Amino acid sequence: MVKETAYVVLFRGVGGDTQLPVKRLREVLTEAGFRNVATYINSGNAVLSSSASEEEIVARVAAVVSEKMGFGKSVFARSAAEWAWAVDANPYPQAVETPTKLHLYCLEREPDPDRVAALQEKATGTERFVVKGRVLYLHTPDGMGRSLFAPKIEPTLKVPMTARNWRTALALRRMVEAL
Known part of the structure; x- marks a missing residue:
């Protein structure tokens, strides 16, 4: 089998x-x-x-x-x-208490380091991000709806992606582990 x-x-x-x-x-x-x-x-x-x-x-x-x-x-x-690795590798453990302000982005591929550096230069507000392989973590303390930085992520990295908030990331982990 x-x-x-x-x-x-x-x-x-x-x-x-x-x-x-x-x-x-x-x-x-x-x-x-x-x-x-x-x-x-x-x-x-x-x-x-x-x-x-x-x-x-x-x-x-x-x-x-x-x-x-x-x-x-x-x-x-x-x-x-x-998926479990991505959840466990969260670089913002303090942010899990407000799961709608922490986001896990799935990237189609690992971004070019020069593009990540260019994105870092644009992170001038309260938001912080970390890229680990094909995952980008974004902490938006003021909320995603107020973020001026989040819309810059994909055009700067030039990699197709989709994001989920931490509540969804955890729910999906529980579901996939139950299969």
Whole structure:
């Protein structure tokens, strides 16, 4: 029997006018052959298990959700082990008490060090960030809605990404570890 791996799957650009109904998403992913599919709130979060690689999961999920649901946004996947590492590697442990002010960004790839340095020069307010591999942590003490820095992250790093607040990051960890 082929060993399956549990994954966190994140959809970019869900919210506001762009909805991804979770019941239908679970059905579509299950019909596509993924196992143990579960979703978390309507902001584009799922967990599943599969014997496919991360790259295969991203491609298959993106294709089936586009075809069956008309949703054509980027998809990110992280194994349960990588997600647990990302949560455990949080450089802002003091911020977990206000989980809506700490954010975990999944990056498509590790950013160029020169781009990270350029981003550091733009971090002039209260926000602080750290990049570790394909993860960026952002602490926004004044809140994400007030952040003038957060909108500069992706254009400066030039890497596709999606972010989740710490409450969601922890919920997804519990869900993926339960698979």
